[in-house]
Amino acid sequence: AQSVTQPDIHITVSEGASLELRCNYSYGATPYLFWYVQSPGQGLQLLLKYFSGDTLVQGIKGFEAEFKRSQSSFNLRKPSVHWSDAAEYFCAVARFKAAGNKLTFGGGTRVLVKP
Amino acid sequence: DVKVTQSSRYLVKRTGEKVFLECVQDMDHENMFWYRQDPGLGLRLIYFSYDVKMKEKGDIPEGYSVSREKKERFSLILESASTNQTSMYLCASTSERTGPDGYTFGSGTRLTVV
Numbered sequence: 001a002q003s004v005t006q007p008d009i010h011i012t013v014s015e016g017a018s019l020e021l022r023c024n025y026s027y028g029a030t031p032y033l034f035w036y037v038q039s040p041g042q043g044l045q046l047l048l049k050y051f052s053g054d055t056l057v058q059g060i061k062g063f064e065a066e067f068k069r070s071q072s073s074f075n076l077r078k079p080s081v082h083w084s085d086a087a088e089y090f091c092a093v094a095r096f097k098a099a100g101n102k103l104t105f106g107g108g109t110r111v112l113v114k115p
Numbered sequence: 116d117v118k119v120t121q122s123s124r125y126l127v128k129r130t131g132e133k134v135f136l137e138c139v140q141d142m143d144h145e146n147m148f149w150y151r152q153d154p155g156l157g158l159r160l161i162y163f164s165y166d167v168k169m170k171e172k173g174d175i176p177e178g179y180s181v182s183r184e185k186k187e188r189f190s191l192i193l194e195s196a197s198t199n200q201t202s203m204y205l206c207a208s209t210s211e212r213t214g215p216d217g218y219t220f221g222s223g224t225r226l227t228v229v
Contacts, residue, residue: 044220094215100165101214105158
C-alpha cells in the first residue's frame with residue numbers, strides 16, 4: 001500500500017526567508033507525486049506535480065519541488081516566503097493509470113509566517 | 116470550470132442519526148471520492164467510485180457507506196452517526212482521461228455530531 005509522511009506538523013518562518021517542506025513516500029512502483037495547498041477557509045489547490053522527466057519541477061506561486069528516488073522524497077521549496085503563503089500544505093501520491101486514480105495524502109504541514 | 120458542489124457547508128447532527136452528505140459534479144467525471152480531513156491526519160480516503168453503481172473502499176470505510184446511482188452524484192452515508200465522525204468531509208472528482216492530475220475538490224462539509 002502506498003503511504004506519505006510529512007514529518008513536520010508545523011513550521012514557522014519569517015517573511016522573506018526560505019521555506020522547505022519535507023515529504024517522504026512509500027510506494028512500490030513509479031509514483032505520481034503532488035503538492036497541494038489549502039489556505040485558511042479555502043479549498044485545496046494544486047501547486048505542482050511530478051511523474052517523469054526533470055526531477056526539479058516548478059509550480060505556481062514560486063514553489064518548486066525536487067524528486068529524489070534514492071531517498072523516496074519529494075520536498076517542496078520556496079526561496080522567499082510571503083505572508084500569503086501561510087497555509088497548510090499536503091503532499092500526495094498516486095499510482096499512474098491505476099483504476100479509480102485515487103490520491104493518498106500525507107498528514108499535512110501548517111506553515112506560519114512571521115512578519 | 117469544473118464544479119464539485121457539496122450540498123451543505125455546515126451540518127450538526129445527533130448521535131445515532133442517519134446522515135447523508137451529497138456531492139454533485141458537472142463535468143461528466145467517471146471517478147468520485149470522499150475524504151475526511153482531520154488535524155494532523157491530513158485527508159484520508161473513505162470510499163471512491165470509478166463508475167456508476169461501482170464503489171470501492173478506501174482506507175477508513177468503517178461506519179460509512181456510499182451510493183452512486185447517477186454519474187454526477189456521489190452520496191456519503193453515515194448509517195448511525197457517532198461523535199468520532201465529527202470532521203470535515205471533502206468530495207472530489209476526476210476523469211479517466213486526466214487521472215490523478217485533474218482532481219477537483221468541493222468546498223467541504225463540516226459535520227459536527229453531538
